[in-house]
Amino acid sequence: MRVRNMSLCGLLRSGVCGVVIAIICCSCNINPNSVAMADVSRRGWVEQIDLVYDNQDTSALYDMGVVLRLSSGFQAKMLQLNMVIVTPDSLRYEERVALPVTVGQWHKEAESKEIVLPYRQNVHLARQGVYGVSITPVENVIGVEAAGVIFEKR
Secondary structure (H helix, E strand, C coil): CCCCCCCHHHHHHHCHHHHHHHHHHHHCCCCCEEEEEEECCCCCECCCEEEEEEECCCCCEEEEEEEEEEECCCCCCEEEEEEEEECCCCCEEEEEEEEECCCCCCCCCCCEEEEEEEEEEEEECCCCEEEEEEEEECCCECCEEEEEEEEEEC
16 A cells, blocks of 8 residues: 655545535535525415524525425415514514415326425524524425525525
């Protein structure tokens, strides 16, 4: 067995560095996007869901979206939701939004499909800590299996 000493350039050329970086990123759970979801009743989504997002980067901008896992029974073209966001220092922001829904084509074998509805762009989370997000549909929504929120780092 031959042992070689490799310089940094040698590591980069060998591809070992890329593998090491990938392992470090996976082990540290580095992910610029964070999704929180909760299952809802298959008979219809009427109840409030409460989600949390632990913000550690106070300098980043995020695009927020509502994530839905849909069954083939979903028919809505517009979704009205009450959105409540509570900051780590207990400030509360509440609004009612109407989000247009475009489902697109269903695959024949698919039992469910996930979509993201854009909610807010360039959101700056100024406080470090846990943000609470509550989502409540204004009326009963048939065909939603799970709902949530995504924070996508810009």
